[in-house]
Amino acid sequence: MPSAREALLIAAQTALADQPWATVRMVEVAAAAGVSRQTLYNEFRTKEGLGAALxxxxxxxxxxxxxxxxxxxxxxxxxxxxxxxxxxxxxxxxxxxxxxxxxxxxxxxxxxxxxxxxxxxxxxxxxxxxxxxxxxxxxxxxxxxxxxxxxxxxxxxxxxxxxxxxxxxxxxxxxxxxxxxxxxxxxxx
The missing domain is CATH 1.10.357 (Tetracycline Repressor; domain 2)
Structure with missing residues (x-):
């Protein structure tokens, strides 16, 4: 089972395949990864941080x-x-x-x-x-x-x-x- 960080990156990659980065929402990435939005923010701080990590x-x-x-x-x-x-x-x-x-x-x-x-x-x-x-x-x-x-x-x-x-x-x-x-x-x- 992937870590929360890896699950979030996979979810962000999947979202990016379907829509432009500007329309990717953090709450949707967290939900797709099966973690809380707070966990996402704890891992990456911002959407820009998530994007850079991706x-x-x-x-x-x-x-x-x-x-x-x-x-x-x-x-x-x-x-x-x-x-x-x-x-x-x-x-x-x-x-x-x-x-x-x-x-x-x-x-x-x-x-x-x-x-x-x-x-x-x-x-x-x-x-x-x-x-x-x-x-x-x-x-x-x-x-x-x-x-x-x-x-x-x-x-x-x-x-x-x-x-x-x-x-x-x-x-x-x-x-x-x-x-x-x-x-x-x-x-x-």
């Missing part, structure tokens, strides 16, 4: 998922290039599904969403650092730069989403080629 939760999920994608790719024998490509694809897939993440990564917020406490460059820096840390703590400057360039390339697909649903696979190939120092047309594992 954005943070989504960012945490993105970063953790990218690290998990790297770990899974490593378990399958992937080299650092394949691992970074896996993180890029994870980011693309999540951002396509989740408006809060798209906004957090791009800085393009609309009235349907709560405002974040972090700037996009902070989110991307955290994503890059976590991806590199998942590569067994590798701190090689060249690999770090290549991984960041690859993730930023993938981020361009978040800013202007392609119509082709197979685009993440193409991005993965280019990211892996970048990190391996091979031509982009070369087949990638």
């Amino acid at each position: 954005v943070d939760r989504q960012i945490d999920g993105l970063v953790t998922g990218a690290a998990d994608a790297v770990t899974a790719a490593r378990r399958l024998g992937g080299d650092p290039a394949a691992c970074c490509a896996a993180a890029a694809v994870w980011m693309l897939d999540r951002a396509r599904e989740e408006p809060l993440l798209r906004a957090a990564l791009t800085g393009f917020w609309d009235s349907r969403l709560p405002l974040p406490e972090h700037r996009p460059e902070q989110v991307v820096a955290r994503l890059c650092a976590t991806t590199m840390d998942a590569l067994c703590g590798t701190r090689e400057a060249e690999l770090r730069r290549a991984c960041e360039v690859g993730l930023r390339l993938a981020l361009s697909y978040v800013v202007v989403p392609p119509a082709d649903p197979a685009a993440p696979a193409g991005v993965a190939a280019v990211v892996a080629a970048l990190l391996r120092g091979t031509p982009a047309g070369t087949p990638v594992d």
Whole structure:
């Protein structure tokens, strides 16, 4: 059973899927979570606090998922290039599904969403650092730069989403080629 905080965040996420943030009411979020309104205010203080926590939760999920994608790719024998490509694809897939993440990564917020406490460059820096840390703590400057360039390339697909649903696979190939120092047309594992 989720904690009261987690239940409130789930209820807020559900409400946000159905209506703009400006029309989400705290009393309805509390009721949907099965807690009192006082509990909600004790946890988040304000609606803005709830919104910021909701954005943070989504960012945490993105970063953790990218690290998990790297770990899974490593378990399958992937080299650092394949691992970074896996993180890029994870980011693309999540951002396509989740408006809060798209906004957090791009800085393009609309009235349907709560405002974040972090700037996009902070989110991307955290994503890059976590991806590199998942590569067994590798701190090689060249690999770090290549991984960041690859993730930023993938981020361009978040800013202007392609119509082709197979685009993440193409991005993965280019990211892996970048990190391996091979031509982009070369087949990638």
